Amino acid sequence: MRVLVIGSGGREHTLVWKLRQSPRVQEVYCAPGNAGIAQIAHCVEIPADKIDKLVEFAREQEIELTVVGPEAPLAAGIVDAFQAAGLPIFGPNKAAAQLEASKVFAKEIMQKYKIPTAHSRTFTDAKEALAYLEEKGAPIVVKADGLAAGKGVVVAQTIAEAQEAIEQIMVQQVFGQAGARVVIEEFLTGEEVSVLAFTDGETVIPMVSSQDHKAAYDHDQGPNTGGMGAYSPAPVLTPALLKQVEKEILKPTIEGLRAEGIVFQGVLYAGLMITEAGPKVLEYNVRFGDPECQVVLPRLQSDLVEIMLSVVNRKLHEQKIEWYDNHTACVVMASGGYPGDYRTGIEIDGLKEAGALQDTYVFHAGTALQEEKFVTAGGRVLGVTAWANTLEAALEKAYTAVKLIQFTGAHYRTDIGQKALNRREK
Ligand code: AMP
Ligand code: GLY
Numbered sequence: 001m002r003v004l005v006i007g008s009g010g011r012e013h014t015l016v017w018k019l020r021q022s023p024r025v026q027e028v029y030c031a032p033g034n035a036g037i038a039q040i041a042h043c044v045e046i047p048a049d050k051i052d053k054l055v056e057f058a059r060e061q062e063i064e065l066t067v068v069g070p071e072a073p074l075a076a077g078i079v080d081a082f083q084a085a086g087l088p089i090f091g092p093n094k095a096a097a098q099l100e101a102s103k104v105f106a107k108e109i110m111q112k113y114k115i116p117t118a119h120s121r122t123f124t125d126a127k128e129a130l131a132y133l134e135e136k137g138a139p140i141v142v143k144a145d146g147l148a149a150g151k152g153v154v155v156a157q158t159i160a161e162a163q164e165a166i167e168q169i170m171v172q173q174v175f176g177q178a179g180a181r182v183v184i185e186e187f188l189t190g191e192e193v194s195v196l197a198f199t200d201g202e203t204v205i206p207m208v209s210s211q212d213h214k215a216a217y218d219h220d221q222g223p224n225t226g227g228m229g230a231y232s233p234a235p236v237l238t239p240a241l242l243k244q245v246e247k248e249i250l251k252p253t254i255e256g257l258r259a260e261g262i263v264f265q266g267v268l269y270a271g272l273m274i275t276e277a278g279p280k281v282l283e284y285n286v287r288f289g290d291p292e293c294q295v296v297l298p299r300l301q302s303d304l305v306e307i308m309l310s311v312v313n314r315k316l317h318e319q320k321i322e323w324y325d326n327h328t329a330c331v332v333m334a335s336g337g338y339p340g341d342y343r344t345g346i347e348i349d350g351l352k353e354a355g356a357l358q359d360t361y362v363f364h365a366g367t368a369l370q371e372e373k374f375v376t377a378g379g380r381v382l383g384v385t386a387w388a389n390t391l392e393a394a395l396e397k398a399y400t401a402v403k404l405i406q407f408t409g410a411h412y413r414t415d416i417g418q419k420a421l422n423r424r425e426k
Helices: 010-019 051-060 071-075 078-084 094-101 103-112 126-136 159-171 239-259 292-299 304-312 351-355 391-404 418-425
Strands: 002-007 027-032 065-068 120-123 140-144 153-156 182-186 191-199 204-206 215-217 221-224 229-232 266-275 278-285 327-334 360-364 367-370 373-376 380-388
Touching: 002 010, 002 051, 010 027, 010 292, 010 304, 010 360, 010 380, 027 051, 051 078, 065 078, 065 304, 071 078, 071 094, 078 094, 094 103, 094 239, 094 278, 103 120, 103 182, 103 239, 103 278, 120 126, 126 159, 126 182, 140 159, 153 159, 159 182, 191 239, 191 292, 191 304, 204 239, 229 292, 229 391, 239 266, 239 278, 292 327, 292 380, 327 391, 351 360, 351 391, 360 391, 380 391, 391 418
Parallel strands: 002 027, 002 065
Antiparallel strands: 120 182, 140 153, 140 182, 191 204, 191 266, 215 221, 229 327, 266 278, 327 380, 360 380, 367 373
8 A cells, every 4th residue: 555644844754653563565655745754655745735736746646645744734624635536535524624724623522522621712803802901800821712833822920921922912913813813712631631532523432541641841941832742551540430431522522513514534532631620622733733742642452544444434343452561751852942933054973873773763853954964954953762571661762862862962861751650650
């Protein structure tokens, strides 16, 4: 089988790596990919947003399964375009992708189908939004409706911060149309966990749990990033809680969408806060998380191609999905300055040494080749991932690999997985 993966980050490197393990796969292409992906797949120079070009490529190359990594092409309707061309593709269509592309839409679904989430109100008028802030007080959370590359959410500790967010999003329109509507919601406290599930619009099968680390620095300090590391499983999600999440969140979401005439096929990602009143949805994503993908897929024992085809063909109920009973950890190495401005083109040393370690894999997130040397090409550069029988051992392996890798300005968190270890001590 000939497979195409769309995207260029650590998530897509992981997808390519896992898909290649299937005995059914002969060739893997990645558009546009990165320097790490190029070591194990054919990279094609088509950006992820050039949907017509991707359809043309898939048709010419007789691609039998296309897998979409990032949200932007999903929200732009890449799945609808492939389906119209009769090409099998894994991911939700444009209507289903609204769950991530519009926070207002997501909130409406949650309210209508009684899915637990923060209380909220939607505003199209800045004055009304500001009046509501006065009424509610801080802390409070302000969210731009549309996709804003992970920057559209402001968790405001003071009213002034929240007012500034309204000013930026609604008045200055720093995210353009994505900020035409704003959701203001109650601040929730608890521990965050990500639950990803395969679904074909009817059957929902959760994957093993994982926890991202969104803040840039240790102890959850500093600005939010795309994710600085992850581990799996996340002990905060006990088997009983997972059952509850399945029953109160995942299934009602998929059934609610179906009642609206929307069939969700792909990966549904629920970003949850485990509050004292139970799990509540912070956000939905409509794809694998990055770096959650790096810790979840290495634990998958079943054939990913089989699973994805059963989702595409709406036969997920026939599929058995098995996982290794191990632990994984991923430490993201980022460019100096990330998530703010950073330089690229900096040479990376030690990849070979780190790559030679057992039960370790260095997923590339933002790299390029320059004169046959790996250089940095993005904010998040590498996702150094390891697996073992315990979380401690997985972390030790991952950090051993991290210490072998150097590039000027590199920064990473040294406390990945610490929450899980602390929880156990308690
Ligand atoms: P989102 O993109 O909606 O998941 O928001 C990004 C991050 O902001 C989340 O991972 C949380 O850490 C935080 N966040 C979002 N909504 C809330 C909320 N209602 N209460 C507390 N923190 C939140
Ligand atoms: N790691 C969070 C995300 O992929 O959105």
